[in-house]
Amino acid sequence: MILAHGLGGGSDLPISASSAVIGGCAALTVSFTVLLLAWRTPRFEGAAGSRLLVPKLTRFVDATVTRIMLRLFGLVALGFAVWVAAAGPDEPSVNPLFGMFYVLLWVGLVPASLALGPVVKAVSPARSLTFAVSAALRIDSGRPRVRLPQWVGMWPAAVGLLAFVWTELVSPDGSTLATVSTWLLVYVAAMVVGGCLFGTDWFEQADPFEVYSTLVAHLSIWRRNTHGVLEVVAPLRNLAGLTARPGLLAVTSVLLGSTAFDSFAGSTTWLRFTQSTSLDVALLETGLLLGVCALVAGLFWTATSIPARSARVPRREMPGRLAHSLVPIIVGYMTAHYLTLLVETGQQTLIQASDPLGTGQNLFGTADLQVDIWLSLHPTVLASIKVLAIVIGHVLGVIAAHDRAITLLPSRDHSTAQLPLLFVMVSYTFAGLYLLFGL
């Protein structure tokens, strides 16, 4: 897809781009110092703490009518996608399938999950179809026929996420109908077959959209207590409740690394290089995408496991136990990177959805609307949001990591053992701002 990424760049900042980068890195270091001095006991761990139970809301959310409406919404959206894939033109400026897939689903799930909790889980048409298929086959979908070994964890989702970002960012045919349709077909098939074999755990471990959404939902204010009642909690307390499964670091690294890759590959410098080289660009970009994800993971893994000699858990568990601290960083980076895309291409998609075949229909009454480009017209606001999103994301990441680290490390090692992780987080901030603003 050809997307407008370039607005709100370094030259649009109210301060110079280099000040923004230095300021961002300084903010992180200062936060860490303050944390070391003032934050000596964990605040987000465990089930305790001030809580606000919302039983009425729980009853509404869990009501059969609500559940069915949410599932119907997911199924109707999938049905619509299948219809426009089959009957619509192979043209991103007319067919809304591309915007639905790459923008409304992929980018839209971040704010939706942040505001409302694990939304993909609630609407997932993959889950609904699996219920239908297992009912038809008389399989008990709650009980797995085959048990997945423990080590599988979230690795299938990491593979699925990588497949998605590869299709979006690397595949030369990423904006053709055939590619998107094939991707969706394989995705639904893998989910339904897996769901029938491995039970509903499969979706929590393998559905890239659900895993991503549930990850981001851990930064929302919504959580369920041990009795299943919804409660309002501080986002970082919610985040600390994220289960560290094998593959969690792989999932977070793919999400963060792919966004960094997109920043780089979207630059005009890279475009000029790809247009003048005789090398296989898709192969080169595949290697680069894998390399960036591996670098993000490798840095984090090294920084959290090497100094963990004195930790209270086995050293190999440390990266997974701290990987939740990457979630706010991902959300910050996604906000900075995809805000205009979501707001403006998102509107464009809703407009196209009314006339999905390009035949002059107006199904939802939105066909004649115009895209509101307020954000594009205010690049300074946009650039400031980008810097703030990156810096706030990283500061929250440092806080989450520190809160977890002090439960895992003996007090004498609190500062020294955390320094490598601080260094890694500062380099993520630096790289993130650098790629966004191209100093």
Added chain:
Amino acid sequence: MKIPHPVAPAMALMAALALTACGGPAETNDGAPGSNTATPSSTAPTPASSDATSTAPVEPTGPGFAVTIKGSKVGPNAQGVSAAPGEAITIAFDADRAGQLHVHSKPEQFVDFPAGTSSKELVIRTPGTVEIEEHDSEAVVAVVTVK
């Protein structure tokens, strides 16, 4: 008409290194139209503007770029152009075939050009970074920053 591009010097260096590393006569033209179509002989006039005068006697003062198509060679290579919303961008063509430019603005625009030399004006109203692609070759000839 070389527009400074807000790109990291380190990244430019990296790309330059990668370019030299691949050995071939890679085009490193950064805005100079026609340099990638230069024949091996040394008779070709070096300043591109000297042959541009034949198509546009009055050098346009506003933003613009020159598209050259010789066989499978399409240039320039993603030339950076800056324009204000609604400002006319002059596109000069020197092509050995007819074709069409796809302007990936919101909404999409198309600029048809005939074989031979010609000149067209393009207006983009929506701010953003807009890639302009030569349709048949799928080559991005210009990246316009509209703001």
